[in-house]
Amino acid sequence: MPKEAFRGAVLRLLEEGARLVEVLPRQEYEEAHLRGAINIPLKELGRESTVGLDRAAPVIVYCHDYL
């Protein structure tokens, strides 16, 4: 079951090597994203688009906010 992580935990996870994935559409990602994040829009999220991610490593997903 995915866990929720808030700012402090996200910072710690990044120090430990977690990958950040923004799931918003590409244009929103290009305008502004968290430093170091990659973009996989939700509509494109699948085995092919995640082939470069290590399945055993922590991954943090985010969008704009709670909505």
Added chain:
Amino acid sequence: MSPRAAWRLEGMGFTEVYDYPPGKADWSASGLPMEGTQTNGPTIGDAARRGVPTCSPAETVGAARERMGEAGWDRCVVVSKERVVLGLLREKESDADPQATAEEAMRNGPATFRPDEPVEKMAKRMRERGASAILVTTPDGKLMGLLYRDEAERLAGLGASERS
């Protein structure tokens, strides 16, 4: 959107998946590093001066005034143990009885702003409202710094004639 993404990743065999629900809005408003085509201009987080004197609500006005004088500031921010902004002592409030507590003398609940606001927009807003300085805090209310209008106008590239 991100909870659905997190579930999908788990379904694809990822073993350690986290969802950061407040997402980009929270990160940016906390002054943490962003990248992208719309993140290039200076923000009030960049421009705010750090090191503004602080005091607890229980300290005396006299002690706060001394701290302001030593550090060469015209304000002292009243904060909780967690650095959450509670009030502000400007020169006017710091002229109160030196034995009064900061809590008694402070201006309650001063307006605070998040660090990701563009400095240009804020400089114009400050000028329109006649504000000489504003407090910059994280989304959870913790003090980051104090932004003076002169500095905001300088960074916004407003000329001297525009500043008057």
